[in-house]
Amino acid sequence: MKNISGFEFSSVIKSGKVVVIFYGTGCLNCKIMQSTFNEIESTFPNVNFYKINADRYFNLMQMYRINSLPTMLLFRHGKMLPPIVGVKTLSTLKTLINNSLNYA
Helix, strand or coil: CEECCHHHHHHHCCCCEEEEEEECCCCHHHHHHHHHHHHHHHHCCCCEEEEEECCCCHHHHHHCCCCCCCEEEEEECCEECCCEECCCCHHHHHHHHHHHHHHC
């Protein structure tokens, strides 16, 4: 999963099916979810997964109204879908991502 900058954000969300994970370096829930995030990426080979450090890009958090970490923003060809917020099980994440990206 590639870390991206705020400058790359607007271009990567336009490229097909995309999930951007907002995380914080001091966020305990983000650390708990790290292995799940790594595992979920291999489940969806046709989806581009990216991470962005919310501590560095507070302006993006404000723009997308992110109040909790971790938050996953899902995009399909630039169109934002409902976000996934907080700690989730692997099976729940699979279902949410599959439903959002395949039926949007």
